[in-house]
Amino acid sequence: MKQIHDVLIIGAGVTGTMIARELSKYKLDAVIIDKSNDAGNLTSSANSAIIHSGYDPEPGTNKAKFNVLGNKMYPQIVKDLDVEYIPCGSLTIALEEEQLEILKDLKERSRINGVEVKLLSKEEVLKLEPNINPEVKGALYAPTAGVIDPFNLVVHAMENAIDNGVAFLRNHEVKDIKKENDYFVVKTNKEDLYARVVINAAGVKADKIASMIEDIDWAITPRKGEYYLLDHYKEGLVNRTIFPLPSKKGKGILVSITSSGNYIVGPSSEFANPDDVSTDAPTLANIKASASLMVPSIPFKETIRVFSGLRATCTRHDFIVEPAKSERNFINVAGIESPGFVSAPAIAEYVVNELVKPVLKLEKNPNFNPKVKPYHRMHYLSEEQQNQAIKENSDFGEIVCNCEHISLGEIKEALARSCPPVSIKGVKRRTRAGFGRCQGGFCQPKILLLLAKHYGVSPTKIPLNEDGSYIIDHLIKEAK
């Protein structure tokens, strides 16, 4: 007998997992699928991780609406989902006199969007951020902006949704979708799945998925953004997110602290094919040049990683959050580029309340628990708390990652949760093991063997990231 789900979400990025969590507030049979082997593996794990204030989107757009709503939801979400979040604020800086006019325009835009901002003089800027180019003329300060741990936001949203009854299917790539009777048949690379409502949150592939239902008048034209990630070698290079003035291509190349105390510099912006997350020297050189205009003393020699991510830029230049034209039960949530992270929880509420409710009877889930079980993040605990944790479980005393001081206990804790990591990067994103200057040089073998033991498989089966990205080719003396 085929199981017909009430709702099927395609794509376990920040949008999909937030929708899944929102749906788990109701008594539903919901399933979320992703072509990756983990939640948040693609765009959601390679972006600036900024919780934007909302001063920038054009008033009246979906971007403006969801950004401003989402921003207000974050303080509670990070508490419920136990995610690192620093409400550090942002500065958008003018380096030339004539740019001060643009700052005033942005201030007016903020007023319409309902975002608190303040214009700062040169002196005020340099007092807040002494390392900014002394040629700075002024800045727009947005105190409600913040930086978040993007990996655990998505993973913990997924975990919370799973804990509240949603099923998560990894490695399921959608091949085709057909309507049969009153439900959809979603053909995947694995089994066929059935659902009354389908939510398309497929990121850079959302147009492909939407076209399986009807002809669409929009497309996703992914834009790649390359970044530098710097070590957290010392505090105070910058203390918040520093933006240049926005342009047609986006918010420009920023310099920011991250929730983990590193520094991030980027992104570039160029059109790319939807699988291309490579980096290249000329683009990185341009980023370096642009960022150095704002903060001349960025120590690029402290780079520990360069990476790129894809924005799901849409030809409509706004978020698409609406049912398919021919089918109310097929909901497109597409073109979620920046400010997608901050908007995701607001989009999720809207999707469930305004688009799912009219087509599906929703009954409250009385057992819904908004919180994930707190994680031990030893680094943030007091000495007594750390000793208490080690006393209860000595694994918290055994450090596996020497750079970030991540314990065996923290890794095992991630493995014991309902959305556990299956790859080296999965462990890294959840626990920060391998996130430091040696980039896993010392701890990767230990973590790989731990994963192999945990899943009872050969070390050759443990991937770096996606299935297929194996690290160990064979056991010695075996394949000669």
Next chain:
Amino acid sequence: MKDLTCIVCPRGCRLHVDDDMNVTGNFCPRGKEYAISELTHPVRTITSSIKVTNRQYTLVSVKTTKPVPKDKIFEVMEEIDKLSVEAPTRIGDIVKKNILGLDSDIVITKNID
């Protein structure tokens, strides 16, 4: 006439050997010895590792007690591949005597408790 790089020590002297087997460029007498050996019957010490049967994903390192002819390296490796031991191991434990009749033993080079 032949130019060689001495591999006896990290210094890596550039050796020059003339047609009458006179060696120059060597910092120490071992360089001369090496050069002549390298041109007449080149030999190498092999270091490798073998399985420890009673430990999962654990190897113990081994070496040849004497250098073996260079052209026998892969044959010796094939023999080494067949070897295994049980922990504990002690440095110097002989795993295989007189490997391939080359007058060199395979010995353990690491203590595993």
Next chain:
Amino acid sequence: MRQIDLVVIGSGAAGMAAAIEAKKNGVNDLLILEKDDKLGGILNQCIHNGFGLTEFKEELTGPEYLQRFVDEVKRLEIPYKLNAQVTDLTNDKVLTYSSKEDGLVKLQAKAIIMATGCYERNAGAIMLPGDRCSGVITAGTAQRYLNINGLMVGKRVVILGSGDIGLIMARRLTLEGAKVLCVSEIMPYSAGLNRNIQQCLIDYDIPLYLSRTVSKVVGKDRLEKVILSAVDENLQIIPNTEMEFECDTLILSVGLIPYVSLLNYIDCPISSTKGAVVNQYMETMIPGIFTAGNCLHVHDVVDFVSQEARLAGRSAALYLKNEIDNNENKINIKPGNNISYVLPQFVLENSVDDITFKFRVRKPLKDQVVMIKSGDVVLGKVVKPALIPSEMVMVNLSKEKLQEVKDEIVISVEDR
């Protein structure tokens, strides 16, 4: 909080040698902290030979070399803790470590020797261009997988960088059945020792391409191919010089960096080697904190690591007996012509011992003379027929000569 005379952080070639020497010089209240589950550090995975020629006058493998020190540590009953990671350090020498058995422990040390070794420059640090697939791995990590765990990282291998670990791994992987296609070095000369070029590459017909680097890594999930391009004298890629290699593995042997994250917690100046600034006693700018081995500067020969660490161990003993006067006149040591760095970076006048300067040249040079000068005064001169960057150079200066020094000493390498 427990008070202790000396803590040695790390138990590799440097840490054990330092602890042994300190103990022999009368330091009885000491402790070695080792983050791993056994003593010996990275030598545990260096199963090749070539160690110990200076220290023991015989050729040993890494594990054999380290065992000599382990035996001595045990004979001298020097206490050590395994699986103990130091997580914090203060200017006042309060140190915190974490371990399964003890939890978080704070120690108030009178002296500390940092012997934490180095880590490998990786794909991130060199901004390796191209895809983020698996199959790109640093040489040391591949070495650990292979030699400790018996896990092979690939079948068809390209090696970027001609550092010694890369060369050693080229041979090791070949012997274990992999096909090593080539070694690519961005510089016009090798970064490894001559003898390793011979016995690891030439012996196995593995080509070494100089002035060539990876211009693109290609692979969806696992590495599929690597593109090498020639570089000009400014190390910039020259277009249309691509060579393509189908391979499943790219091993990076692109340099080692002192692993001194602990120094970030204290006000200890760091030098261009990325290790601490030290005086002739291997003492950092924080009196009582000493450092030696690869966490100070990366060595090519382990015997010299142990030698340097013994100096640190003896110095710590002197310091504990108040025999080092940190208030003495400081003489700065500057790298001059053709030299990339020189250690120590400063010396305290009235030295207990003669001083050994260690340095590396910027490029291969022939027929040179090493000059030790203060202003116009030549303090010492050593003739060197050949110098290469991969080989650390040591020159001595007698302590009496220090009296002739005005304010600084410049070490330089000049044509003969």
